[in-house]
Amino acid sequence: MSIPMIVYLNACGIVCALGNGVPEVRANLFAGRSGVLPTTACSSGPNAGRLLPLGQVQSALPSVDHLPPAQRSRNNALALAALAQIRPAVAAAVAKYGAHRIAVIIGTSTSGIAETEHALRHRAVHGDLAPEFHYGQQEMGSPAQMLADQLGIEGPAYSHSSACASSAKALASAARLIRMGLCDAVLTGGVDSLCAFTVAGFAALESVSAERCNPMSAHRHGINIGEGAALFLLTREPAPVALLGWGESSDGHHMSAPDPAGEGARIAMLDALRRANLQPADIDYVNLHGTATPQNDAMESKVIADLFGCEVPASSTKPFTGHTLGAAAAVEAALCWIALQPDNVRGELPPHLWDGARDAALPALNLVPPGATLGRPLRHVLSNSFAFGGSNAVLVLGRAA
Numbered sequence: 001m002s003i004p005m006i007v008y009l010n011a012c013g014i015v016c017a018l019g020n021g022v023p024e025v026r027a028n029l030f031a032g033r034s035g036v037l038p039t040t041a042c043s044s045g046p047n048a049g050r051l052l053p054l055g056q057v058q059s060a061l062p063s064v065d066h067l068p069p070a071q072r073s074r075n076n077a078l079a080l081a082a083l084a085q086i087r088p089a090v091a092a093a094v095a096k097y098g099a100h101r102i103a104v105i106i107g108t109s110t111s112g113i114a115e116t117e118h119a120l121r122h123r124a125v126h127g128d129l130a131p132e133f134h135y136g137q138q139e140m141g142s143p144a145q146m147l148a149d150q151l152g153i154e155g156p157a158y159s160h161s162s163a164c165a166s167s168a169k170a171l172a173s174a175a176r177l178i179r180m181g182l183c184d185a186v187l188t189g190g191v192d193s194l195c196a197f198t199v200a201g202f203a204a205l206e207s208v209s210a211e212r213c214n215p216m217s218a219h220r221h222g223i224n225i226g227e228g229a230a231l232f233l234l235t236r237e238p239a240p241v242a243l244l245g246w247g248e249s250s251d252g253h254h255m256s257a258p259d260p261a262g263e264g265a266r267i268a269m270l271d272a273l274r275r276a277n278l279q280p281a282d283i284d285y286v287n288l289h290g291t292a293t294p295q296n297d298a299m300e301s302k303v304i305a306d307l308f309g310c311e312v313p314a315s316s317t318k319p320f321t322g323h324t325l326g327a328a329a330a331v332e333a334a335l336c337w338i339a340l341q342p343d344n345v346r347g348e349l350p351p352h353l354w355d356g357a358r359d360a361a362l363p364a365l366n367l368v369p370p371g372a373t374l375g376r377p378l379r380h381v382l383s384n385s386f387a388f389g390g391s392n393a394v395l396v397l398g399r400a401a
Contacts, residue, residue, distance in 0.1 A: 005178070005179050005236060006236070006242050006244070006400070007174075007175045007178050007179065007234050007235070007236060007242065007243050008234065008235060008236065008237060008238055008239035008241065008242045008243070008400065009232045009233075009234060009239060009241045009242065009243055009333075009337055009397070010089060010232075010233045010234070010235050010237055010239045011085075011086040011089040011090075011232065011233040012085075012086065012230065012231070012232050012334050012337050012338075013081075013082035013083060013084065013085030013086040013229075013230070013231045013232075014082055014085070014228070014229070014230040014231075014331065014334040015057055015059065015061075015078055015081040015082050015228055015229050015230075016035065016055065016057060016226065016227070016228030016229070016230070016321045016324065016327075016331050017034075017035025017036060017037075017054075017055035017056060017057060017058070017226055017227075017228065017320070017321050017322055018033075018035045018320050018321055019035070019059070020057070020059040020081060021085055022085070022334075022338060025334070025335070025338065026338045028320070029317070029320060029335060029338065029350055029351075030348045030350075030351075031370075032351050032353065032370035032371070033320075034212060034319055034320050034353055035055055035056075035058075035226075035320055035321060035322075036053045036054065036055045036212050036213070036224050036226070036319060036320070036321070036322050037053065037054070037056070038051045038052070038053055038054075039051065039052060039053070039054040039056050052199065052208065052210065052224070052225075053209065053210075053211060053212045053213070053224045053322075054194060054199075054224060054225055054226060054322055055224060055225070055226025055227065055228070055320075055321045055322020055323075055324065056194055056226070056227060056322075057078065057081075057227055057228060059081070061074070061077040061078060061080070061081050062077055062080040062081055062084065063077075064076055064077050064080070067146060069132065069134040069136070069137075070134045070135075070136025070137060070139070070142070071136070071137070071142055071145070071146040071149075072115070072132070072134070072137065073111065073112035073114070073115050073137045073142065073193070074112075074114055074115070074193040074194075075108065075110060075111050075112055075114070075142070075143060075191055075192065075193040076112075076142060076143055076146045076191075078191050078192075078193055078227065078228065078229040079106070079143045079146065079147060079191045079229050079231070080150070081229065082189065082191070082229040082230060082231040083147060083150070083151075083187075083231055086231060086232075086233055087151075089233050090102075090151060090185075090187055090233055091151075093184075093185040093233060093235060094151065094152065094153065096184075097184040097185055099151075099152050099153050099154040099155070100154040100155055101155060101183055101184040101185070102151075102153045102154075102155045102183060102184065102185045102186065102187070103153070103155040103156040103157065103174065103177050103182075103183045103185075103186045103187070103188075104144045104145075104147045104148045104151075104153055104155070104156075104157040104158075104186070104187045104188070105144065105156070105157075105158060105159075105160070105170045105171075105173050105174045105177070105186055105187075105188045106143045106144040106147065106158075106159045106160070106167070106170055106188065106189060106190060106191060107159065107160045107161070107162075107165075107166030107167030107168070107169060107170040107189070107190035107191075107326045107327065107329065107330060108140055108142075108143055108159055108160075108161060108166060108167075108190060108191050108192055108326040108327070109140075109161055109163055109164075109166055109192055109198075109325045109326030110192045110193055110195055110197070110198060110325065110326065111137070111138050111139060111140050111142050111143065111159075112136075112137030112138040112139070112142060113138055113193075113195045113197050113198075114193055114194065114195035114196075115133060115137045115138065116133070116137065116138050117195055117196050117197065118130055118133070119133035140159045140161045141157075141158060141159045142159075143159060143191050144157045144158050144159045145157055147187060151187070153187070155182075155183055155186075156177065156182075156183070160173065160326075161326060162387055162389070162391045162393075163325065163326065163387035163388040163389065163391060164289070164323070164325055164326070164328050164329070164385050164386065164387035164388070164391075165248075165329060165385045165386070165387035165391040165392060165393040166190055166325075166326035166327075166329065166387070167188075167189055167190025167230070167326060167327055167328070167329040167330035167331075167333075167385075168246070168329030168330075168333070168383075168385045168393035168394070168395050169248065169329075169391075169393050170188050170189065170190060170330070171188050171189070171232070171234075171243060171246065171329070171330065171333065171395060172246040172248060172393065172395075173188075174186035174188035174232075174234045175234060175243050175246065178234060178235070178236060184235065184236070185233060185234065185235040186233075186234045186235075187231060187232075187233060187234075188231070188232055188234055188330075189229065189230045189231035189232050189327075189330040189333075189334075190229065190230060190324075190326050190327035190328070190329060190330035190331070191228070191229035191230075191231075191326070191327050191330075192227055192228070192229075192324050192325045192326040192327040192328075193227045194225060194226070194227040198225055198325060199225050202222070202223060202225065206222070207222040207223055207293055208222050208223060208224070208225070209221040209222040209223060209224060209292060212224060212319055212353070213291070213292035213318055213319050213322075213323075214292050214319070214354050214355055215288065215290035215291065215292040215297055215316035215318065215319065215352070215354060216288075216290065216292075216297050216301060216316070216352070216354060216358075216359065216362060216365065216367060217292070217354045217355050217356075217357050217358070217359065218357045218358060218359040218360070219355060219357050220292040220293070220294065220297060220359075221292070222291075222292060222293050223291050223292060223293060223318070223322075223323045224318070224319075224322040224323060225322055225323055225325070226318075226321045226322020226323055226324040226325075227322070227324055227327070228321060228324045228327050228331050229327055229330075229331075230327065230330035230331045230333065230334040231330070232330070232333075232334075232337075238400055239400060240340070240341060240342050240399065240400055241337050241340045241341070241397055241398070241399065241400065242397070242398055242399075242400045243395065243396075243397060244275070244276035244277075244278070244380070244396045244397065244398045245271075245272040245273060245274070245275035245276025245277075245278070245395070245396035246271075246272050246275060246393065246394065246395050246396070247267070247268035247269060247270065247271030247272035247273070247274075247275065247392075247393070247394045248268055248271065248391075248392065248393050248394075249264040249265070249267040249268040249271070249392045250264060250389075250390050250391055250392065251263070251264035251265075251389075251390025251391075251392065252264075252390055258295055258296055258299045258300075258386055258390065259299065259390065260295065260298070260299055261299075261302075262299040262300065262302055262303035264386075264390055264392045265299065265300065265303050265384070265386055265392050265394075266303050266306070266307065267392070268384075268392040268393060268394040269303065269307060269382065269384070269394050270307070271394070272382065272394040272395065272396045273382075273396065275396070276380070276396040276398065278380060278396065278398075280307050280308045280309075280312075281308075282379070282380050283308060283312060283380050283381065283382050283396075284312075284313070284347070284374060284378045284379055284380055284381060285312070285313045285314070285315075285336075285339065285349055285350075285368075285374070285378055285381045285382075286304060286308065286312055286313070286314040286315075286381070286382050286383075286384070287314075287315065287316075287317060287332050287335065287336055287350065287381060287382070287383035287384065288300060288304070288314050288315060288316040288384055289316070289384040289385055289386045290315070290316020290317075290318055290352075291316075291318060291323060292316070292318065292319075296386060297359075297362065298361065298362060299386075300384065300386065301362045301363050301365055302362075302363060304363070304365060305363035305365065310363055310364055310365055310366055311366055312366060313349050313366050313368045313372070313374065314352070314365050314366060314367060314368065315349065315350050315351060315352035315367060315368040316352060317331075317332055317335050317350050319352075319353035319354065320350075320353065328385060329383065329385040329393060329395065332383050332385075333383055333395055333397065335350050336350075336381045336383050336395075336397050337397060339378055339381065340377075340378050340381065340397060340398070340399055342377070342399075344377060344378065345376075345377055346373040346374070346375065346376075347373045347374025347375055347376050347377055347378050348372075348373050348374075349368045349372050349373065349374060349378075350368065351368050351369060351370040351371070351372065352367040352368045352369070353370075354367070377399065378399065379398060379399050380396060380397070380398040380399075381396070381397050381398070382394060382395070382396050383395045383396075383397070
Protein backbone atom coordinates (compact mmCIF):
# COMPACT_ATOMS: atom_id res chain seq x y z
CA MET A 1 0.00 0.00 0.00
CA SER A 2 1.39 3.41 -0.97
CA ILE A 3 2.02 5.93 1.80
CA PRO A 4 -0.05 9.14 1.32
CA MET A 5 1.92 12.26 0.57
CA ILE A 6 2.24 14.46 3.66
CA VAL A 7 1.49 18.16 3.33
CA TYR A 8 3.05 20.58 5.77
CA LEU A 9 1.87 23.85 7.29
CA ASN A 10 5.07 25.74 6.57
CA ALA A 11 4.03 29.19 7.77
CA CYS A 12 1.10 30.73 9.64
CA GLY A 13 -0.22 34.29 9.80
CA ILE A 14 -3.08 35.20 12.12
CA VAL A 15 -5.03 38.25 13.23
CA CYS A 16 -8.04 37.97 15.51
CA ALA A 17 -9.40 39.31 18.80
CA LEU A 18 -6.46 37.63 20.58
CA GLY A 19 -3.93 39.75 18.72
CA ASN A 20 -2.01 40.35 15.52
CA GLY A 21 0.66 37.76 14.81
CA VAL A 22 1.61 34.40 16.28
CA PRO A 23 3.65 35.72 19.27
CA GLU A 24 0.86 37.99 20.56
CA VAL A 25 -1.87 35.44 19.95
CA ARG A 26 0.15 32.71 21.65
CA ALA A 27 0.88 34.84 24.72
CA ASN A 28 -2.77 35.78 25.21
CA LEU A 29 -4.05 32.26 24.53
CA PHE A 30 -1.86 30.47 27.06
CA ALA A 31 -2.33 33.28 29.60
CA GLY A 32 -6.11 32.80 29.38
CA ARG A 33 -6.78 36.39 28.25
CA SER A 34 -9.96 36.64 26.21
CA GLY A 35 -10.27 39.08 23.34
CA VAL A 36 -14.09 39.07 23.48
CA LEU A 37 -15.21 42.48 24.77
CA PRO A 38 -18.49 44.43 25.03
CA THR A 39 -18.87 46.30 21.75
CA THR A 40 -21.63 48.30 20.08
CA ALA A 41 -23.07 45.75 17.70
CA CYS A 42 -24.21 48.15 14.95
CA SER A 43 -25.45 51.66 14.34
CA SER A 44 -28.80 50.78 12.75
CA GLY A 45 -31.39 48.02 12.66
CA PRO A 46 -32.92 46.01 15.51
CA ASN A 47 -29.61 45.77 17.40
CA ALA A 48 -28.65 49.45 16.98
CA GLY A 49 -26.63 50.69 19.94
CA ARG A 50 -26.82 47.34 21.73
CA LEU A 51 -23.69 46.33 23.62
CA LEU A 52 -22.75 42.74 22.86
CA PRO A 53 -19.58 40.75 23.53
CA LEU A 54 -17.81 40.58 20.17
CA GLY A 55 -14.43 39.29 19.08
CA GLN A 56 -13.30 42.43 17.26
CA VAL A 57 -9.78 42.91 15.92
CA GLN A 58 -8.32 45.90 17.77
CA SER A 59 -5.03 46.33 15.92
CA ALA A 60 -4.55 48.68 12.98
CA LEU A 61 -5.08 46.98 9.62
CA PRO A 62 -3.29 47.56 6.33
CA SER A 63 -4.74 50.13 3.94
CA VAL A 64 -6.78 48.82 1.03
CA ASP A 65 -6.57 52.08 -0.94
CA HIS A 66 -4.15 50.51 -3.41
CA LEU A 67 -6.63 47.79 -4.31
CA PRO A 68 -9.18 48.03 -7.13
CA PRO A 69 -12.56 49.36 -5.84
CA ALA A 70 -14.09 45.88 -6.07
CA GLN A 71 -11.52 44.57 -3.58
CA ARG A 72 -11.60 47.36 -0.98
CA SER A 73 -13.12 45.87 2.16
CA ARG A 74 -12.33 45.31 5.83
CA ASN A 75 -12.44 41.60 5.04
CA ASN A 76 -9.56 41.99 2.60
CA ALA A 77 -7.69 44.25 5.03
CA LEU A 78 -7.81 41.40 7.56
CA ALA A 79 -6.51 39.00 4.90
CA LEU A 80 -3.66 41.39 4.09
CA ALA A 81 -2.75 41.64 7.79
CA ALA A 82 -2.39 37.85 8.00
CA LEU A 83 -0.53 37.72 4.69
CA ALA A 84 2.02 40.33 5.81
CA GLN A 85 3.25 37.93 8.49
CA ILE A 86 4.09 35.16 6.01
CA ARG A 87 4.64 37.08 2.79
CA PRO A 88 8.39 36.33 2.64
CA ALA A 89 7.65 32.59 2.82
CA VAL A 90 5.00 32.88 0.09
CA ALA A 91 7.34 34.94 -2.09
CA ALA A 92 10.04 32.29 -1.66
CA ALA A 93 7.57 29.61 -2.77
CA VAL A 94 6.64 31.66 -5.85
CA ALA A 95 10.32 32.03 -6.73
CA LYS A 96 10.96 28.31 -6.21
CA TYR A 97 7.94 26.74 -7.89
CA GLY A 98 6.67 29.42 -10.26
CA ALA A 99 3.47 31.46 -9.98
CA HIS A 100 1.54 28.95 -12.13
CA ARG A 101 2.21 26.12 -9.64
CA ILE A 102 0.70 27.92 -6.64
CA ALA A 103 -2.98 28.24 -5.68
CA VAL A 104 -5.00 30.42 -3.31
CA ILE A 105 -7.93 28.70 -1.55
CA ILE A 106 -9.79 30.75 1.08
CA GLY A 107 -12.86 30.23 3.27
CA THR A 108 -15.20 33.13 3.97
CA SER A 109 -18.87 33.79 4.68
CA THR A 110 -19.14 37.58 4.93
CA SER A 111 -16.64 38.93 2.38
CA GLY A 112 -17.56 42.62 1.89
CA ILE A 113 -21.07 42.62 3.38
CA ALA A 114 -20.07 45.36 5.85
CA GLU A 115 -19.30 47.67 2.92
CA THR A 116 -22.75 46.92 1.46
CA GLU A 117 -24.34 47.83 4.78
CA HIS A 118 -22.49 51.14 4.80
CA ALA A 119 -23.61 51.85 1.22
CA LEU A 120 -27.25 51.14 2.09
CA ARG A 121 -27.12 53.41 5.15
CA HIS A 122 -25.70 56.13 2.89
CA ARG A 123 -28.58 55.64 0.45
CA ALA A 124 -31.15 55.90 3.25
CA VAL A 125 -29.81 59.37 4.09
CA HIS A 126 -28.60 60.70 0.73
CA GLY A 127 -30.70 58.81 -1.80
CA ASP A 128 -27.82 57.00 -3.47
CA LEU A 129 -25.24 54.37 -2.63
CA ALA A 130 -21.94 55.48 -1.10
CA PRO A 131 -19.61 56.57 -3.91
CA GLU A 132 -16.85 54.19 -2.81
CA PHE A 133 -19.19 51.18 -2.97
CA HIS A 134 -18.66 48.51 -5.62
CA TYR A 135 -20.87 45.44 -5.96
CA GLY A 136 -17.79 43.30 -6.33
CA GLN A 137 -16.85 43.99 -2.70
CA GLN A 138 -19.42 41.47 -1.51
CA GLU A 139 -18.40 38.66 -3.86
CA MET A 140 -17.33 35.56 -1.91
CA GLY A 141 -14.41 35.04 -4.26
CA SER A 142 -12.97 38.48 -3.47
CA PRO A 143 -10.37 37.52 -0.82
CA ALA A 144 -8.90 34.67 -2.86
CA GLN A 145 -8.69 36.76 -6.02
CA MET A 146 -7.26 39.74 -4.13
CA LEU A 147 -4.49 37.65 -2.58
CA ALA A 148 -3.66 36.03 -5.92
CA ASP A 149 -3.53 39.45 -7.59
CA GLN A 150 -1.30 40.92 -4.90
CA LEU A 151 1.13 38.02 -5.08
CA GLY A 152 1.08 37.51 -8.84
CA ILE A 153 -0.12 33.92 -8.36
CA GLU A 154 -1.43 32.27 -11.53
CA GLY A 155 -2.74 28.95 -10.22
CA PRO A 156 -6.32 28.21 -9.10
CA ALA A 157 -7.82 30.93 -6.89
CA TYR A 158 -11.24 30.42 -5.33
CA SER A 159 -13.22 30.59 -2.10
CA HIS A 160 -15.26 28.12 -0.08
CA SER A 161 -18.39 29.49 1.55
CA SER A 162 -20.10 26.86 3.68
CA ALA A 163 -20.63 28.85 6.88
CA CYS A 164 -18.52 27.70 9.85
CA ALA A 165 -16.90 24.86 7.88
CA SER A 166 -15.62 27.15 5.10
CA SER A 167 -11.94 27.41 5.96
CA ALA A 168 -11.58 23.78 7.04
CA LYS A 169 -12.84 22.86 3.59
CA ALA A 170 -10.38 25.34 2.09
CA LEU A 171 -7.49 23.61 3.88
CA ALA A 172 -8.74 20.20 2.74
CA SER A 173 -9.02 21.43 -0.85
CA ALA A 174 -5.51 22.87 -0.66
CA ALA A 175 -4.11 19.55 0.52
CA ARG A 176 -5.90 17.71 -2.29
CA LEU A 177 -4.43 20.01 -4.94
CA ILE A 178 -0.93 19.24 -3.68
CA ARG A 179 -1.54 15.51 -3.32
CA MET A 180 -2.93 15.35 -6.87
CA GLY A 181 0.18 17.07 -8.18
CA LEU A 182 -1.75 20.06 -9.53
CA CYS A 183 0.11 22.52 -7.29
CA ASP A 184 3.38 22.62 -5.39
CA ALA A 185 2.20 25.17 -2.81
CA VAL A 186 -1.11 26.66 -1.70
CA LEU A 187 -1.88 29.80 0.27
CA THR A 188 -4.96 28.78 2.24
CA GLY A 189 -7.02 29.62 5.29
CA GLY A 190 -9.99 31.83 6.05
CA VAL A 191 -11.15 35.36 6.72
CA ASP A 192 -14.37 36.95 7.96
CA SER A 193 -15.20 40.43 9.21
CA LEU A 194 -17.82 41.70 11.64
CA CYS A 195 -21.01 43.07 10.13
CA ALA A 196 -24.52 43.89 11.31
CA PHE A 197 -25.98 41.25 9.00
CA THR A 198 -24.49 38.30 10.89
CA VAL A 199 -25.17 39.80 14.32
CA ALA A 200 -28.81 40.44 13.42
CA GLY A 201 -29.19 37.02 11.82
CA PHE A 202 -27.93 35.08 14.81
CA ALA A 203 -29.85 37.38 17.17
CA ALA A 204 -33.05 36.59 15.24
CA LEU A 205 -32.36 32.90 15.88
CA GLU A 206 -31.94 33.71 19.60
CA SER A 207 -28.42 32.31 19.36
CA VAL A 208 -26.43 35.38 20.48
CA SER A 209 -25.29 35.55 24.09
CA ALA A 210 -25.45 38.81 26.02
CA GLU A 211 -22.40 37.64 27.99
CA ARG A 212 -19.12 36.06 26.93
CA CYS A 213 -20.03 32.67 25.51
CA ASN A 214 -20.00 29.79 27.98
CA PRO A 215 -19.47 26.52 26.08
CA MET A 216 -20.53 23.26 27.74
CA SER A 217 -21.97 25.12 30.73
CA ALA A 218 -25.41 24.57 32.21
CA HIS A 219 -25.76 28.35 31.79
CA ARG A 220 -24.77 28.59 28.12
CA HIS A 221 -26.89 31.03 26.10
CA GLY A 222 -25.33 31.12 22.65
CA ILE A 223 -22.46 32.54 20.62
CA ASN A 224 -20.38 35.70 20.39
CA ILE A 225 -19.67 36.83 16.82
CA GLY A 226 -16.03 37.53 16.01
CA GLU A 227 -13.77 38.39 13.10
CA GLY A 228 -10.29 37.43 12.01
CA ALA A 229 -8.05 35.84 9.43
CA ALA A 230 -5.60 32.95 9.47
CA LEU A 231 -3.48 31.98 6.48
CA PHE A 232 -1.12 29.05 5.96
CA LEU A 233 1.43 28.16 3.32
CA LEU A 234 1.00 24.47 2.48
CA THR A 235 3.73 22.55 0.64
CA ARG A 236 5.45 19.17 0.58
CA GLU A 237 8.52 20.76 2.18
CA PRO A 238 9.01 19.29 5.69
CA ALA A 239 8.06 21.58 8.59
CA PRO A 240 7.33 21.00 12.30
CA VAL A 241 3.54 20.71 11.77
CA ALA A 242 1.67 18.73 9.14
CA LEU A 243 -1.96 18.56 8.02
CA LEU A 244 -2.34 14.83 8.47
CA GLY A 245 -6.00 14.33 7.75
CA TRP A 246 -9.40 15.84 7.14
CA GLY A 247 -12.96 14.58 7.07
CA GLU A 248 -16.11 16.06 5.59
CA SER A 249 -19.78 15.09 5.80
CA SER A 250 -23.30 16.46 5.59
CA ASP A 251 -26.04 15.86 8.14
CA GLY A 252 -29.01 16.29 5.82
CA HIS A 253 -30.99 17.10 8.96
CA HIS A 254 -31.95 20.78 9.36
CA MET A 255 -31.05 24.24 8.05
CA SER A 256 -29.66 25.51 11.36
CA ALA A 257 -29.83 22.72 13.96
CA PRO A 258 -27.32 19.85 14.10
CA ASP A 259 -28.39 16.22 14.01
CA PRO A 260 -28.89 15.47 17.75
CA ALA A 261 -27.31 12.04 17.29
CA GLY A 262 -24.23 13.61 15.73
CA GLU A 263 -23.91 11.00 12.99
CA GLY A 264 -22.53 13.47 10.47
CA ALA A 265 -20.02 14.81 12.97
CA ARG A 266 -18.96 11.27 13.82
CA ILE A 267 -18.45 10.40 10.16
CA ALA A 268 -16.27 13.49 9.62
CA MET A 269 -14.12 12.75 12.70
CA LEU A 270 -13.63 9.12 11.75
CA ASP A 271 -12.82 10.09 8.16
CA ALA A 272 -10.18 12.56 9.36
CA LEU A 273 -8.63 9.93 11.63
CA ARG A 274 -8.66 7.32 8.85
CA ARG A 275 -6.98 9.69 6.42
CA ALA A 276 -4.34 10.50 9.07
CA ASN A 277 -3.88 6.76 9.77
CA LEU A 278 -4.58 7.37 13.46
CA GLN A 279 -6.79 5.90 16.16
CA PRO A 280 -8.84 7.97 18.63
CA ALA A 281 -6.31 7.13 21.36
CA ASP A 282 -3.59 8.89 19.32
CA ILE A 283 -5.24 12.30 19.73
CA ASP A 284 -3.71 14.42 22.50
CA TYR A 285 -6.15 17.34 22.35
CA VAL A 286 -9.51 18.15 20.76
CA ASN A 287 -10.37 21.69 19.71
CA LEU A 288 -14.14 21.70 20.05
CA HIS A 289 -16.47 23.54 17.71
CA GLY A 290 -17.95 24.55 21.07
CA THR A 291 -20.35 27.32 20.08
CA ALA A 292 -22.10 27.44 23.51
CA THR A 293 -25.48 26.89 21.86
CA PRO A 294 -27.58 24.23 23.60
CA GLN A 295 -27.91 21.84 20.67
CA ASN A 296 -24.36 22.05 19.29
CA ASP A 297 -22.70 21.44 22.66
CA ALA A 298 -25.05 18.54 23.44
CA MET A 299 -24.37 16.85 20.11
CA GLU A 300 -20.63 17.45 20.05
CA SER A 301 -19.94 16.39 23.64
CA LYS A 302 -21.83 13.14 23.07
CA VAL A 303 -19.80 12.23 19.98
CA ILE A 304 -16.49 13.19 21.63
CA ALA A 305 -17.28 11.03 24.65
CA ASP A 306 -18.30 8.11 22.43
CA LEU A 307 -15.22 8.25 20.18
CA PHE A 308 -12.45 9.51 22.47
CA GLY A 309 -13.77 8.98 25.99
CA CYS A 310 -13.90 11.70 28.62
CA GLU A 311 -10.17 11.75 29.39
CA VAL A 312 -8.82 13.46 26.26
CA PRO A 313 -8.15 17.18 26.94
CA ALA A 314 -10.65 19.35 25.08
CA SER A 315 -11.54 23.01 24.87
CA SER A 316 -13.50 25.52 22.87
CA THR A 317 -11.41 28.56 21.98
CA LYS A 318 -14.42 30.67 20.90
CA PRO A 319 -14.52 32.50 24.28
CA PHE A 320 -11.09 33.88 23.27
CA THR A 321 -11.86 34.91 19.69
CA GLY A 322 -15.62 34.91 19.26
CA HIS A 323 -17.11 32.74 16.55
CA THR A 324 -15.31 33.98 13.44
CA LEU A 325 -17.74 32.10 11.18
CA GLY A 326 -16.08 31.39 7.80
CA ALA A 327 -12.65 32.01 9.35
CA ALA A 328 -13.29 29.93 12.49
CA ALA A 329 -11.76 26.66 11.31
CA ALA A 330 -8.59 28.39 10.08
CA VAL A 331 -8.25 30.54 13.22
CA GLU A 332 -8.66 27.45 15.41
CA ALA A 333 -6.26 25.45 13.24
CA ALA A 334 -3.75 28.27 13.80
CA LEU A 335 -4.20 27.95 17.59
CA CYS A 336 -3.58 24.20 17.25
CA TRP A 337 -0.53 24.94 15.05
CA ILE A 338 0.80 27.17 17.85
CA ALA A 339 0.29 24.42 20.44
CA LEU A 340 2.15 21.92 18.21
CA GLN A 341 5.27 24.05 17.78
CA PRO A 342 8.52 22.37 18.95
CA ASP A 343 9.19 25.05 21.57
CA ASN A 344 5.99 24.08 23.43
CA VAL A 345 7.96 21.44 25.27
CA ARG A 346 5.58 21.23 28.27
CA GLY A 347 2.58 20.78 26.04
CA GLU A 348 0.66 23.89 27.06
CA LEU A 349 -2.97 23.51 25.99
CA PRO A 350 -5.53 26.09 24.83
CA PRO A 351 -7.73 26.64 27.90
CA HIS A 352 -11.49 26.30 28.11
CA LEU A 353 -12.91 29.55 29.48
CA TRP A 354 -16.28 29.04 31.19
CA ASP A 355 -18.05 29.36 34.54
CA GLY A 356 -17.36 25.74 35.53
CA ALA A 357 -21.06 24.90 35.94
CA ARG A 358 -21.36 21.47 34.35
CA ASP A 359 -24.55 20.53 32.56
CA ALA A 360 -25.64 17.23 34.07
CA ALA A 361 -27.19 16.28 30.73
CA LEU A 362 -23.80 16.38 28.97
CA PRO A 363 -20.87 13.94 29.23
CA ALA A 364 -18.21 15.18 31.68
CA LEU A 365 -15.49 16.02 29.15
CA ASN A 366 -11.96 16.82 30.32
CA LEU A 367 -12.22 20.58 29.72
CA VAL A 368 -8.78 22.21 29.89
CA PRO A 369 -8.35 24.64 32.82
CA PRO A 370 -6.11 27.71 32.39
CA GLY A 371 -2.44 26.86 32.80
CA ALA A 372 -2.88 23.13 32.13
CA THR A 373 -0.15 21.24 30.29
CA LEU A 374 0.17 17.79 28.84
CA GLY A 375 3.57 17.37 30.47
CA ARG A 376 5.16 16.59 27.11
CA PRO A 377 4.98 17.98 23.56
CA LEU A 378 1.69 17.43 21.74
CA ARG A 379 1.76 14.92 18.89
CA HIS A 380 -1.69 14.97 17.28
CA VAL A 381 -4.68 17.29 17.64
CA LEU A 382 -8.15 17.24 16.14
CA SER A 383 -10.23 20.34 15.39
CA ASN A 384 -13.99 20.31 14.71
CA SER A 385 -16.11 22.66 12.60
CA PHE A 386 -19.86 22.10 12.27
CA ALA A 387 -21.81 24.53 10.10
CA PHE A 388 -25.37 25.56 9.32
CA GLY A 389 -26.99 23.21 6.85
CA GLY A 390 -25.22 20.26 8.45
CA SER A 391 -21.87 20.85 6.73
CA ASN A 392 -19.21 19.19 8.89
CA ALA A 393 -15.44 19.42 8.51
CA VAL A 394 -12.71 18.06 10.79
CA LEU A 395 -8.95 18.59 10.61
CA VAL A 396 -6.16 16.53 12.16
CA LEU A 397 -2.84 18.31 12.65
CA GLY A 398 0.29 16.65 13.94
CA ARG A 399 3.97 17.01 14.72
CA ALA A 400 6.02 15.94 11.75
CA ALA A 401 7.87 12.67 12.29
